[in-house]
Amino acid sequence: MTASLLAIELAYWQQTVLRSVGVLAAVLLLAGTLVYVFLFKMMSFMQSRLGPMEAGPYGSMQLLAEVGKWIQKEDIIPWRADRRLFAMAPYVVVLAVFLILAAVPFGPDAWFTDLDVGIFYVLAVSSISVLGILLAGWASANKYSLLGGLRAAGQLIAYELPMVLAVVGVVIQAGTLNMQGIVAAQADGEIFGFSGIGNPYIITQFVGFFIFLVSMQAELTQAPFDMPIAESELVSGYMTEYSGMRFLLFFIAEFASVGAFSAVAATLFLGGWALPGMDLDADYMNVVGPIVLLVKIMLVSFVVFWVRFTYPRFREDQLQQLAWKFLIPLSLVNILATMALKVAW
Amino acid sequence: MTVTERQQLAYVDAQAAEGRVNVELETDEGMVINLGPQHPATHGTLRITAKLDGEQVVWADVVPGYMHRGYEKLTEVRTYPQITTLVNRIDWLGSFANEVPFILAAERLMEIEAPPRARHIRTILFEMARIANIVLFLGDLGVQLGAVTPAFYAFRDREHVLDQIEAVTGGRFHPNFDRIGGLRDDLPKGWVADTKAVMARIRDFCDEVEALLFGNEIFQARTRGVGVIPPEVALSYGLTGANLRATGVDWDLRRDGDVGLAHREVDWRVWTHPDGDSFARCWVRLQETREATGIVDQLCDGLPGGPIMAKVPRIIKVPAGEAYVATENPLGVTGYYLVSKGDLGPFRVKIRSASFSNVSIVPWLLRGVYVPDIITILASLYFILGDIDR
Amino acid sequence: MAEIPTPKAPGLVKGLGVTLKTMAKTMFPSRGVRTLVPAPSQGAATVQYPHEKETPPPRARGVIALKEDNCTVCMLCARSCPDWCIYIEGHKATAPPRRPGGRPRTVNELDRFDIDYALCMYCGICVEVCPFDALFWSPEYEYSELRLADLLHDKERLGQWMETVPDFEPYEAGSEQKVRKVPR
Numbered sequence: 001m002t003a004s005l006l007a008i009e010l011a012y013w014q015q016t017v018l019r020s021v022g023v024l025a026a027v028l029l030l031a032g033t034l035v036y037v038f039l040f041k042m043m044s045f046m047q048s049r050l051g052p053m054e055a056g057p058y059g060s061m062q063l064l065a066e067v068g069k070w071i072q073k074e075d076i077i078p079w080r081a082d083r084r085l086f087a088m089a090p091y092v093v094v095l096a097v098f099l100i101l102a103a104v105p106f107g108p109d110a111w112f113t114d115l116d117v118g119i120f121y122v123l124a125v126s127s128i129s130v131l132g133i134l135l136a137g138w139a140s141a142n143k144y145s146l147l148g149g150l151r152a153a154g155q156l157i158a159y160e161l162p163m164v165l166a167v168v169g170v171v172i173q174a175g176t177l178n179m180q181g182i183v184a185a186q187a188d189g190e191i192f193g194f195s196g197i198g199n200p201y202i203i204t205q206f207v208g209f210f211i212f213l214v215s216m217q218a219e220l221t222q223a224p225f226d227m228p229i230a231e232s233e234l235v236s237g238y239m240t241e242y243s244g245m246r247f248l249l250f251f252i253a254e255f256a257s258v259g260a261f262s263a264v265a266a267t268l269f270l271g272g273w274a275l276p277g278m279d280l281d282a283d284y285m286n287v288v289g290p291i292v293l294l295v296k297i298m299l300v301s302f303v304v305f306w307v308r309f310t311y312p313r314f315r316e317d318q319l320q321q322l323a324w325k326f327l328i329p330l331s332l333v334n335i336l337a338t339m340a341l342k343v344a345w
Numbered sequence: 346m347t348v349t350e351r352q353q354l355a356y357v358d359a360q361a362a363e364g365r366v367n368v369e370l371e372t373d374e375g376m377v378i379n380l381g382p383q384h385p386a387t388h389g390t391l392r393i394t395a396k397l398d399g400e401q402v403v404w405a406d407v408v409p410g411y412m413h414r415g416y417e418k419l420t421e422v423r424t425y426p427q428i429t430t431l432v433n434r435i436d437w438l439g440s441f442a443n444e445v446p447f448i449l450a451a452e453r454l455m456e457i458e459a460p461p462r463a464r465h466i467r468t469i470l471f472e473m474a475r476i477a478n479i480v481l482f483l484g485d486l487g488v489q490l491g492a493v494t495p496a497f498y499a500f501r502d503r504e505h506v507l508d509q510i511e512a513v514t515g516g517r518f519h520p521n522f523d524r525i526g527g528l529r530d531d532l533p534k535g536w537v538a539d540t541k542a543v544m545a546r547i548r549d550f551c552d553e554v555e556a557l558l559f560g561n562e563i564f565q566a567r568t569r570g571v572g573v574i575p576p577e578v579a580l581s582y583g584l585t586g587a588n589l590r591a592t593g594v595d596w597d598l599r600r601d602g603d604v605g606l607a608h609r610e611v612d613w614r615v616w617t618h619p620d621g622d623s624f625a626r627c628w629v630r631l632q633e634t635r636e637a638t639g640i641v642d643q644l645c646d647g648l649p650g651g652p653i654m655a656k657v658p659r660i661i662k663v664p665a666g667e668a669y670v671a672t673e674n675p676l677g678v679t680g681y682y683l684v685s686k687g688d689l690g691p692f693r694v695k696i697r698s699a700s701f702s703n704v705s706i707v708p709w710l711l712r713g714v715y716v717p718d719i720i721t722i723l724a725s726l727y728f729i730l731g732d733i734d735r
Numbered sequence: 736m737a738e739i740p741t742p743k744a745p746g747l748v749k750g751l752g753v754t755l756k757t758m759a760k761t762m763f764p765s766r767g768v769r770t771l772v773p774a775p776s777q778g779a780a781t782v783q784y785p786h787e788k789e790t791p792p793p794r795a796r797g798v799i800a801l802k803e804d805n806c807t808v809c810m811l812c813a814r815s816c817p818d819w820c821i822y823i824e825g826h827k828a829t830a831p832p833r834r835p836g837g838r839p840r841t842v843n844e845l846d847r848f849d850i851d852y853a854l855c856m857y858c859g860i861c862v863e864v865c866p867f868d869a870l871f872w873s874p875e876y877e878y879s880e881l882r883l884a885d886l887l888h889d890k891e892r893l894g895q896w897m898e899t900v901p902d903f904e905p906y907e908a909g910s911e912q913k914v915r916k917v918p919r
Binding site: 042044045046047048049050053306307309310311 | 747750751753754755757758760761762775776778779780781783
Binding site for chain 2: 746747757796815858859909
C-alpha cells in the first residue's frame, strides 16, 4: 500500500508494520474462510451431510472454537525428539505462506510488495515449506513421521519443476515476471486479435493451467497427492506428533497455502484482481480488486478441494512417474508451442 | 533370517506387546514398523509387524488376538437362544449371517426343517446382512485409499438397509432373530414394498461407487496388479468368499452347498474374476452386492405364505450328536461345528470364521510390496476383527 | 467369467460428476419454484439431533417395560438372560379364594424387579420367554443417565415404560401369525 492510498505520509517503518499486519490478517482470514466454506461446508454437502451447525449460526464459529481448543492444549514433545527443530518446523511452513502472499497484488495500489521478479520470487519461496516438512518429519523421532517427511520431500521437489515450466509459458506471453505486469497483460491483451475479454491465460495457456493445477495440488499435498499425510497409513505423516498450537500452525499453513497458491493461479491465469473492461488505474479498483481476486481464489480453491474430496491417492512411485514422465514433457511441449505462436503472431 | 534373529524379534515383539518400552531392533536390513493394534488401516485391533527396506516390505507377520473374547468358551455355558444373541457380535457388520449356520447346525441335529416362509425370510435377511456388510466395505475401501467421500455415501445408503432390518427384528446391528425351527416373528405390514425400494437405492449406490471409485484411473492404478494371489495358493491357505472367487475359482456355498436356505429357488449368478489382484477382489464384491439386491427382490416377490415357526418344544434340548454347517457369509465361509450332549446348551461349538483364514495369507502376500500397497491389500482382503479373533 | 467394465467417460471426470451432483442435490433439494434456494438442512442426510428426532420403528428394542400385574415371579426371564441383568425377588403369599367357599390360593408376589441397563444386551430373550405377557419392548431410547447406578430401573420405572409400548403391528400378507394385544 503506497502512501498515496491513505493521503498521509507514512515513514518506511510504519509502512512495514502495516504491511506485516496486513499479510498476517490476509493469511488468517483467507485460511479461515477457506476452512469454513470448503472444509466444513462444501465437503459436507458433497458427502450428503451438514457439517458443523451448532457453534454459531450454521457453524460459522466452529473454527473459532477449534482454534480456542487447540491453543489451550498441552504442549507435548516426544522425549527423543530434537526440541529446537521440532518447535521450528511449523513456523517455517507458515513462513512460506506469508512470503508467497506478500507478492500477490490485490489492486493497482493494494499490494504488499511489488517485485520486478514477482513470479520468480513466488516460485522460489514456495519451496521453503518443503524444508519445514522435512524438519517436522525428522525431528519427530517417529518412523511414520519420517516416512511421511521423506515422501513429502520427494514429491514436492518433483512437482516444482512442472509448476515452474507451466509458469514459463505465461511469462513468455506476458513478457514480464512482474505480477502487476502479468495482470495488466491479461486485462489489456488480445486473443488472436479479439480483445473483448482481454487475454486471460486460462484460455490461451490452458495446457499450462492444467499443469499448474496438478502441480499445485501436489505442492499442497492434497489428495490425490497426499501420500505424505496418508491418513490411513501414517496417521498424519509428518504431522503425527504435533498437537495443540503447533498443529494449529500446520493446519493454518495448509489452508492458507491453498489460498496463496490459488491467488497466484488466479493472478497468472484468471486475470488477477482485474476484470476485462475495467479501468485499471482507478482508485476504486483498490476496493473492488481484492473482492474480484477473492472470488477468483474461491473458484480455484473450489476446484482444488473438489478434486481432493473425490479422488483416492496416488502411490509414491506413481506420483513421481506422473511428474517426471508426463507433466514435465507436456510442459516443455507447451513452452515450445507458446514460443512458436508468440513469434508467429 | 537366522533362527536366533527370529527369536530375537519374537522376544522383542513379546516385550513390546506387554506394554513395556517399545524397543526397536535396527538391523542392517531394514526398519521394523508396527501397524499396531490401534491403526486407522486395520479394521479393528489387528497388529502387523513388518520389516521394511526403504519402502518395501522384507518380512511381515500378523499378530491377531487383541480382540479375543472367548466365544467358544462362552458357548459352553450358555443356552441356544443366548448363544444366538452372542454370535451376532462375531461379524458385527453382517450380524444376521452369523446366526444362520449355528441355527442350521442345531436344526440338523434336531432333524427339524424350518417352514418355507421362514426359510425365505431367513435368506432375505441373510442377503441383507451381506449387503450391509459389503456396502460398508466399499465405503471403507475408499477411505483406505484416500477417497473420503464414498464412505459417507456408503453409510448413508446402508442406513436404509439397517432400518429395514430394524423394522423386522427390532435391532439394527444385532438382530437376534433366528430361532431353531424358524424365526422369532413375521414381517410387519409394508415391509416387502419398503425393502424393494431400499434395494433400488443400493443399486444406485453401487453405480455411484463404480463411477467414483472403480472407474477412477487412480484407483485402478493403485489396485490392479497389487497383491496377486494365484488360485492354488488361495486354496492352500484356506481363503474363501470373494477373495477366492477373485482368483478365478468358481466356488460358492450358496450354490454348491446344501443348507436350509432358499438360494436354489431364485435366479442368480456367481461372480469370478481371473486376475486375483486387489481390484479383482473389490470388483467381485461390488458385483456380489448387486447380485444380492436381485436375490432379495426375487425372494420378496415369491414369498410363500405359511407359519413362521416349525413345531418345536417350549424348552429346546438338542439331541446328542455332532453337526457341521458352513454357509457363504459376507466375509467368506463361516462354519459352526456343534457338539451336543442333549442339554439346554451345546457341549462345544467350534467356530470356523472366514477372516481368520483370510488373514493367514497376509505374511505370504506382503513380501516385497510397498508400504502403501500394504494398506491396499489389507483393505481388499477385507476382514473384521471380531471374525478373526472371536 | 469376468466382464471387466470399460467406463464410457474417463473415470476421473465421472467421479467429479458424482460428487458435484451430490453437492447440488444436498444444497438444492427442492423442486419447482424454490429450486434455487439453498436448503441444505433438508437435502442432507443428517438428522440434527436433538432439534430433530428420528422415530424408530415400533419393534425397535429401546427399553423393556414391565406389566407388574401379569408377573408371577416364575424367574424364567432372569434365568434366560445371557448377562444375568434381571434381579427378581418375590415371596409367597396367601390370596383370598377366587370363588366364595373355595380354598385360599398361594400366589407369588413380586417384591423386586430390577433390570440393569448397564448390562443389558438388548437381545430380547426375556421378553420372548415370558409366558405371562409381562414384559414388552418399547422403542424409547432417551434414558441416558449421568450416573451408572441410575441405569438400574426398578419396578416402578419399568411400569412407567408401559405407557410408551406401541401396539403390535399387523403382519405382511401371507403370514399366519396372530397379532398379539398389549395389556393396558
